[in-house]
Amino acid sequence: MRQHVNPLSNNFNQIERIPSLIEMFGDATLNLHLDIGCAAGEFLFDLALVNTSWNYLGIEIREKLVKNAKIKVLEKEIKNLYFIFGNANNILNDSQNKFIIQNLKSISFNFPDPWFKKRHYKRRIVQSEFINVLSNSLQIGTLIFIKTDVKDLFDYMDCIITSNSYFKTIDKKDLNYSVSFNPNKVKTNREKYVIDNQLDIFERIYIKI
Ligand SMILES: C[S@@+](CC[C@H](N)C(=O)[O-])C[C@H]1O[C@@H](n2cnc3c(N)ncnc32)[C@H](O)[C@@H]1O
Numbered sequence: 001m002r003q004h005v006n007p008l009s010n011n012f013n014q015i016e017r018i019p020s021l022i023e024m025f026g027d028a029t030l031n032l033h034l035d036i037g038c039a040a041g042e043f044l045f046d047l048a049l050v051n052t053s054w055n056y057l058g059i060e061i062r063e064k065l066v067k068n069a070k071i072k073v074l075e076k077e078i079k080n081l082y083f084i085f086g087n088a089n090n091i092l093n094d095s096q097n098k099f100i101i102q103n104l105k106s107i108s109f110n111f112p113d114p115w116f117k118k119r120h121y122k123r124r125i126v127q128s129e130f131i132n133v134l135s136n137s138l139q140i141g142t143l144i145f146i147k148t149d150v151k152d153l154f155d156y157m158d159c160i161i162t163s164n165s166y167f168k169t170i171d172k173k174d175l176n177y178s179v180s181f182n183p184n185k186v187k188t189n190r191e192k193y194v195i196d197n198q199l200d201i202f203e204r205i206y207i208k209i
Contacts, residue, residue, distance in 0.1 A: 012087035026079030041069040101137040111190035135166035154202035
């Protein structure tokens, strides 16, 4: 078991300079998907390969993983994939980085750290303030995908997101995938483990209205 990184530690108050979308991607005009807590980024590498008509951005709090992912992007000369190191909350809260949220077409929270103890709930990535930051700047129609194998965490995230009146749940079958490429086509590492071990998966999709 890996030791979870405490996102509230002062270590993450300093945010690296985030380049513009033009610096990040070969074609900055493509639709943009953000994966929050992307770990080593395998899910995004797979997506970037199967769907070259979208740009993919990952934010991850474990620096080494981001460093390695960035090297792999350069080695493989992938033009529609970029990784950012840091606490996604701090990064997206920063007014200088509002352009990221404003340009998104979809976001995924795949198997976020559960932080089981009640006194640690504040370390969970999905928080009301964070969802407000997203709802303030996301375009109408932007999708949020959540997925977890922890029912309590699912309920926690679902309650927070649906408490924000700018988001409503949307059924899979009502999604227009010509507008929103379905990231669920690709399995994340944690998801593969969960499937292999026949654990439950709790998932939902929300749309900004
Ligand atoms: C359980 S792992 C899931 C990884 C991957 N999404 C998957 O499904 O296989 C959760 C990931 O989120 C990262 N993480 C946790 N809190 C974060 C935060 N505030 N900002 C960015 N990444 C975070 C962790 O370091 C970890 O890599």
